[in-house]
Amino acid sequence: MTSQHLQSGQITSSNLIISNLSTTPFNRSPSCKIYIPPYQAFLSGMEIVHEYAKVRSDFGRQCLFSDRHVEMLVDIPPNPKLASQFVLKTTRDLGVQGCYEMSEHEVNTDRFEYENQGINHVEGGWPKDINSLEMEQTIRFKKKVEKDEIYMNSVLVLGELIAQCVGQNNAVDIYQEYFKNEQLLDELQEVPSIEIVNKYRDRSKVKRSITCFSWQPGGGSKLAAAYSCLDSRKFTADMSADSYIWDIESPNYPQAILQATSQLVCLTYNPRDLNTLVSGCRNGQIMLWDARAGHQATGVSPLEESHTDPVYKAMWLESDEAFSASTDGQILWWDVRHLSKPIERLILDIKRKDDLDNALGAISLDYSATSPNTFIVGTEQGSVLSCKRAAEIPTERIICTYDGHHGPVYALQKNPFFPQNFLTVGDWGARIWSDEIKETAIMWTKHQNANLTDACWSPVRPSVFVTVNMDGWLDIWDILFKQNDPTISFKVREEPLCTVQVHEAGSKVACGSQLGVISLMKISSGLCIEQNNEQDLLSEILEREAKREKVLKAQRGGDESETDDQTLKELVLKPEYDFYNLLDSEQRRKQWETRQRHYK
Template sequence: MEIVLGYPRLRSEFGRQPLLSDRPADLLLDLPPDPSLAPHFLLKTPRDQGLQAGRDMSEHQVNTERFDSDSFGINHVEGGWPKDVNPQEMEQTIRFRKKVEKDESYVNSVLQLGGVMEHCIRQNNAVDLYQEYFEDEDEVEENQEPPSAKTINVFRDPNNMKRTVSSLSWQPDGGQKLAAAYCCLTYQRTGDLDLHSYIWDIENPNRPDLSLKASSPLICLEYNPKDPHTLVGGGYNGQIGFWDSRRGSQPVDVSSVEQSHRDPVYKTIWLQTKTGTDLFSTSTDGQVLWWDVRRLSEPTDRLILDPGRGGNLDRALGGVSLEFEPTMPTKFLVGTEQGGVLSCNRKAKTSSEKLVCCYEGHLGPVYALQRNPFFPKNFLSVGDWTARVWTEDIRESCILWTRYQTSYLTDGCWSPVRPSVFFTVNMDGMLDVWDILFKQNDPTLSLKVCDEALYSLRLQDNGRLLACGSEGGGASLLELSSGLRTNQSNEKNLLAAMLERETKRERVLEARQKEVRLKEKSRSEEEVGGVLEARQREVRLKEKCRSEEEGGGLGGAGRRGEYSTADQPGRNTFLLPHPEGGGKRSV
C-alpha cells in the first residue's frame, strides 16, 4: 500500500509561468561593463585546482592480518547427574540408569525424540546440500586445457648473503609448511657463512615460520613422514642433526664428528619403521650410514660404496643422491658422482653382496633418483644434460631418455598423481614438465621460473603445488593446472603397456648385441686359429728343413749316406752304405 501526501496550492501563487523558445546563442563580447558596478567587483588572477570527489581507498598492505591461535587442553567432567549420584562410582551410575529406564516418561521421551531424529536423517539422505553433481564434467572440461603453471609466492632468504636453496621438503600433514636448507655451494668458501635454515608457511612469505640453527650449513633437510614436527638435516661438515619444531630452533641432537661422514652429506631419507626414528644418509666420502635419532652418537650400520666389493674406502664411489621405496624395505639406490646408479641390498650377509649391480648411463653426477610411485620397478635418474628412465630387469641401458638439453640438469622428480609425468629443473632457471605418453623428445611445458640457476625441486603430495629453489636464495612456489594434477583416463594402463614394450625392445636389442659379440668372438677365434695353424705348419716345415740340413744337403755327402741324381735324372736317389761293406745300395 502506497501513501501519498499532497500539498494543494493555487496556480497564482506559483509565480510567473516561464515561456521557453529556441533561438541561436548570442555572444555579448562587445558589451562594455557598467561603470557603476565596478566598486563591487574585485579583479583576481585565475587559478586552476584539481579536486577529488571520492575518498582514497587504496590498500598499502599485500597480506591481511593473520589469525593467531593457541591449543589448550581441558578436562571434561561428565554432567547431568543428580547431586546424590557420584558419577565416579560405577555402581551408583548403573543403579540410576536402571531406575530411569523403568520410568514411563523416559520411554515416551525416547520415542518422541526418535521420530524427530529419524525425520532429520531421512531429510538429509533425500537431499545432500554439499554434493557436487557436475564435478566430473568440470574436470573433463578443465583437463582439455593446455598444461600451465603460475607463480603464487616467492620465499626469499632473509639474509643479504647469496645462498643456494640446496634442498626442499614439504610437511607431511597437509603440506602447509615448507622446509628449505640454505648452503653456499661455492668451492672453499668458508668465511662469513650463515648457519640458519628456515621453515616457511606457504600463506606468509614475508618472514619464516621457524629458523633452524646448525653447527654447519645444511645441504639437505627432510621432514619425518610419520611426525610433522621432526626433521633431520645433513651438514656441510658431514654431521647429522635432528630438530623438533616444538622445541625451538636449536637441534635436539647432533652426531659426533668422529662417527659422521668425512664429506658433505648430500641426501638423507627416513626409513619406514615401527618407531619412525630410523634414517640413512650418503656423502661423497663413499659411505652410506644408518642412524637412529634417539642415539646419534654413532651409526647403527655402515656400507662402503666400493665397486670392487672389497670394502676399500679409498676406491669408493661418492654418493650424491638416494632412493628408498617402503614397499621394498631391503632395497635402495645410490646415485654416484661418477655417473652410475648402484643397486644395493641392505640385508645381504657380506659387504660384497650388498652391492648388487651398477647402472651406468650418465656422464656426470646423478643429482636425483626417484622410483615411479605407480611402477616401483622403474626409476628416474637426472644427471649431466639428460633424464633417464630405467627398469630393474635391464642393467645394460635405460629404456627411455630425453635428448641432451642445452643446460645442465640439477634435479627432477615424478608426479605423485600422474604416472607418466615428471619434472626437471636446469641451470638456466627453466622448469620442464615431461609427459612421456604425449611426447618424449620435447617437454610438454617449459616455464622460465627465474633468471638464476635452479638447484632443488619438490612437489606437494597432492600434486597441486611445486617448489623450486634457486641459486640466489629464492624458493618459488608454483601452482600447477588441473591437467597436470589430475589422473587421466586409462593413463596407468597405457604407461604400463609402454614400459613393457620398451623393456621388450631393449631385451631384443641386448640379445642382438650379445649375438653379434659372440659372432665376432667366434670369427676372431677362427682367424686366430687359422693363423696359429699356419704358424704351426711353418714351424714344422722349418724343423724338417733343419733336420734335413743336419742329415746332409741335396747332392752332398752325409754321415750315413748321400744323395745322387746321376743314375736317374729327375729323381733323387739316396745312396746308403751296404750293410756287408764295400759298396752302396740305392734307395
C-alpha cells in the first residue's frame, strides 16, 4: 500500500506490503518487516508490526531478491456492517502465578482397631461312636490305630523328616548369644540423645498439673496420670476431678477416665495386677480402681477415717495391702478389700511422743521390696525419716533422721540395685544418701538455676537417674561418667515440669508439666543398656564416698572411736607427702633434660 492509497482513503483489510528486502550474506540472518494494518488497527490509529528473524542456515536454497514495482495481489473492500458491531474492550489486569498453587494441611490416618477375643480349644477328630471323655474307649481306639499299617507307614515316613530337622537343630544353637560379655564399640562412641515421641494433653478446660505417674507393670504400654491443682489460690469448686490412663500409642484420647469425687494427687499400679490401682486424693481419701470395672472407683475410704490433708504418696505392700503418706503427719496402712478403716497408723513425731501437733508432714515415701518392714519418708520440713513398721516399743518406730535439704523433699527413691542408697530431691539439688551415714549425703549435685521438682532412678542402669526442674528442663545424670554435670540436658517445655517417671525398659521417659501436658521421650541406647561391670564400679564409688564421709566425720570429732589419731594423721599427711614427691620427681626430670641438652 502506498502513501497515495492512504491519502485517498482506500483501505483494504488484507493489503500486504513487503519492504526492506535485500540479499544478505550466507552467514547472516536476513530479516524482513511485514506490515498488516487491519481495519480495527486503522480505526484506533495503531500500526501492528511483526518482525520475523531466521538463521540463514535454516533456509533451503539461497534466495536472490530483485527490485520491482508494487503489485496489487488482493483487493477486498470493507464491510460497513462490521464497523457498527465493533466494541472496544477495556483493558484488564490479570495476575499470573509462575508456580503451582499449593496449600498446607495435616492428615491423620485411620488407626487400626485391635480387639482381644478368647478361643476355647477342645479335643476333636474322634469317631462318632467314641466318647472322648471316656478314657477306656480312647485308649482302646489308640491301640487299634497304632496297629494299622497305614499309620505305621506314615510314622516311618515322618520319622525320617523329623530326624533330619532335629539333627539340623542340634548342629547349631540358634539361641546362643555371641559377644555377650564384650563391649560394643558403637555403644561406647554413641552420643547421648533425647527426642520427643508423643504428647498427651489434659482434656479439661481448666488445665491442671500432673502430680504423679505410674507405668503399667510388666513393661506395658499404659501410663496412669494423676491431675490435680495443689495451689489453693487457683483451685475452684467446678474444676474437673478426672484423671486418665493413656495408651502411649493413642495420644488423642485416653484409654480410660478415672472419675473421682476429689482430684487425685497420686496413684500407683499394683505390681501383681495389671488392672488395679490405688490412689490418694486431695481431700485425704484413698481410692481403689479396677480398669475393667469402668470409670468409677471400686473402693473409697470414709472421709472421717482418712487423712486430713492431701495424700502425696500411696504405695502397694502386698496384693491386698497398701500404705499412704500425707502432710497431716500420718502414715496409714490399708487393707484394700476393706477401706472402712486403716489397719495401722504412724504419727511422724520425731520427739517420739505420738503428738500429731508436732508431726512432720510427709510428701514422699519409698521402701525396698527386700525389706518391706523398713521404709523412708521425705517431709516438707526438709528432713528424711527412716522408720520401722513393727518395733518392740511404739516410740522407737522412727529409727533416725537425715537432714540435708532446706525445703520440702519432693522426691525420694531407693536405688533398685543398691537398696542401702537412696536419692532425694529438694530445693536446688539432688542428693544420694547411704543408710550408714546419717549426718550428710555421700554425693550431691551442684546447685541448679531452678528448683528441682522430681527425680527417679533408671530401672535398668544403676548409675543413671533423671531430674526435672521449674524451668522446664530434664537432666539425665550418669555418675559413672561424670558427677558434677548432667550427661545430657533437654528443654522439654516452657512451663515448669512437675513429675517424671522412667519406663521399666529404660528407653522411654514421661514428663508431666504444670499445664497438664505429658511429654513422652525416647533416650539413646547408651543410657538404657547396662554397661559391663557397671554394678561393680558403682559399688566401689558408693563405698569410697561413704568411707570418705566417715573419715571427715571423725576429723570433725563426730566419732573418734572408729578411727584413731594415728590413722587420721596419716590420712591428712599422705596427700601432702604425695604432692612434694611429685614436685621432686618433676624437678629431677627437668634437671636431667637440661644436662642432656648441654652435653649435646
